[in-house]
Amino acid sequence: MGRSGQSGRGAPVFWYRTGEFPLLLLRRDQHSTGNGKPLRRARRIHRHRCGGRLRRGDRIHPVSDCFIPSAGSGHPSTRPCRELRPHRSRLPGDRQRLRGFPVRAILPTVLASRRPRHRDVARARKRQRRPHRRPVKVVYVCTLERGGPLSHVRDLALSVAAEGMDVHVVCASAQTARELRANGVAATAIAVRHKFDLRGASAIWPLLRGADVVHTHDRRAGLLARTQAPVRGAHSVHTFHGLPDELFGEVGSDGAAWRPGASRLRVAWLRYGLLRLEALLSYVGTVVVPSRALLEFVLRNGFPATRLRHIPYGVATRRRAPRPCSDPPRIGTAAILERRKGIDVLLEACARLSAPYELHVFGDGRERAALEAQSRRLRTSACFHGFVDDLGPRLDDLDVFALPTRGDNLPVAILEAMASALPVIATKVGGNPELVEDGVNGRLVAVDDVSGLADALEWTLTDEGRRQALGRAGAQRLEERFHPASVARRIVALYDELCASST
Template sequence: MKILHVVTTLDVGGAEMHLLSQVRGQCARGHSVRMVFLKGEGRLTEDFLAAGAEWVGQVPATRPFGLWSHLRWAELVHSHLLKADVLTAVMATLAGRRRCLVSGKHNDEQVLKRPLVGAVHAVIGRLPRLTIVLSDHVGRFVERYGHVPLRRQARVYYGLDPEPFERAAAAPFAERMDLRAELGLGRGDVVFTCVARFAPQKAHDVLLRGFAAARKSFGPRLRLLLVGDDPFGDGRQRAEAVAAELGLGDAVVFAGIRRDVAQILAASDVFVMASLWEGLGLVFLEAMATSLPVLATDVSAVPEVVVDGQTGVLVPPSDAEALARAMAELAQSADRRHELGRAGHLRVLEHFGLDRMVDETLHHYESVARSS
């Protein structure tokens, strides 16, 4: 099958990393894949080419007819993220390719709550033959605010290959401690790590305030490692300003974008994120595959991934005090951290496998292609 993916950006993010896994699996199964992105630096271009994509390139949203030849080539078109969804739906309709169009919803896009945006999506969102959502929560959200009924949706949970994370977790203790030292972290520190874009959705300010409060009760061995950046804004600078306001100094490490996330997770003690909403959260699966306990907020689809009290701890969103209490409690008990981490690893193996994700997605593609 000739598969065209159109995505808003091809920079490092959860949706983009999920799509990379999909493309790798689709190419391994003999399908031809092309990738189009609309904006950004395209930092993952070489990764997609290495995964087997035959062509990867940018088509700016200001020049939408650059999509035309790719749409005519494709037997199945799959758009990802809201801007790409809108542009691709319009262009695919004009190119006579609507019948082979699939939309992918990777998040509960809050902009759909705006009445005008929701009304436009009620028209544009029904152009694809099928909308693939990554969680039950996102499906309900898209039905309510995007006006795409459940009968026109299919839920396919994210999946991942746990092997790189398991391998990182099994690395010699000395290697993991060397990485800590490189990052300015001590062997005896209790390290909470967040891997996320510095976007308002991720609520780094709440995380930093919760961490500051937890450090007052636990002590200076509590450290916070923040991995990621904000390629489209000043989110990181604003988080750094909050850390300075709280007087956290070198208690917080801003590591930027890293390609050794598996190794960083394996050198950590707890994964933490204070999201205000999440479509699913691929990084939660990565942390669980590394046998890390997860401390997160009880929002959106997070409870579909992280089972409170079994694989991690969930707290209310925007509640720095509750986050601080949970951080302090987890910091004080290595046994509790190990128990939650082991259960999380098992949950990933049982419910979020990579082959299942790829095969389920291709099954839906084939159904759409057969009926087009």
């Protein structure tokens, strides 16, 4: 506590310890005897010129008399105070009752907000009701020139823009950029050639300015653009479309997983190197997984569950019933011509069919020359069309769709076939069982089962009523579970949740 003394002609002086603040304890029990100077302001305590800071042993100079006027004094400017009773306090005399209090005990009260709490609650509610000043800006980045992820980005961008968001697409395909701009969506074509293309990454950087969400859709974009989002102050969302072929066979497989001819060292690197890197990158933002099978796989391999969201692809229905069967029937498939897609198994199965048929293969890849040679050797009626931009109308001309893939996520090609109301024959791997229900909208066969695939094709094509029923069921399933509007609403809800969490 402080010490009091005398200075000059008996004026009280107060010394205080370091770290304490002199606080006057007013006495309210003395009767007010007058109204000395009711309108006079209190004087400031004299400060030192060197910063105005009191030190140990400094004296507080006496202040002249200052009275608190009595409520009953009759002065016209007198207003009763609710905190002080109508008594007098003589400041110079009260200096004998100064006490030292720690500064840390006083500062919280001094610095506390004086605004009424009910006003803060009302303002917060008003801000919640107030609409966004501007729409959420979403930048989609896909460095693939073709394939299912690019088709998904195109459809998703249009659907999200229809929900009222500001959408900008960065893609590698100039034609896709022109199509998006023709539909009212801003798009820029930038070529990113490999995972270490710093020039391509620097070209993406200025397009992320002002973005609220950056949504990437392939491994190159996830490595080069996803990491730029936090620097730009945006939320990062990455759609995990797939895995390397050496690991894809383990996704949703109920038996022995298919493995291509790869060394144990490469498989070990992919499992304990690449997957661990993807798991670490998932902490940058949120990861969207299209199929439940792939979701279970990444959870088993170290991905954090709190960062994962399951949202499937969405494709619009083009027709609700298949057209009458052609003569001869037209069997079709659409895929990248790699060994993982199992087109070689489809050629073997078609060679075993007893009735005439036509096989149409849409897509291109490294295995195309070998598959064409196999088709000539088996003498199948196969036509390889390569990559086509208008896959939907091409599928409308088919009678049945087959995709005997050895490993997959959630094939967009199957969704496109369901949009054309086609029966689908696929393998029991990856997310295929989430799209095709055996005997309802198609058939499911085992991986590399040539006889089972041939029997499923015969079973579908020999009964027109069954084929029609399977096609209608597929279109209805697509409408109920994979409609692009419902998928876009789930994506928009995710964006709103991320943006709301940062405010």
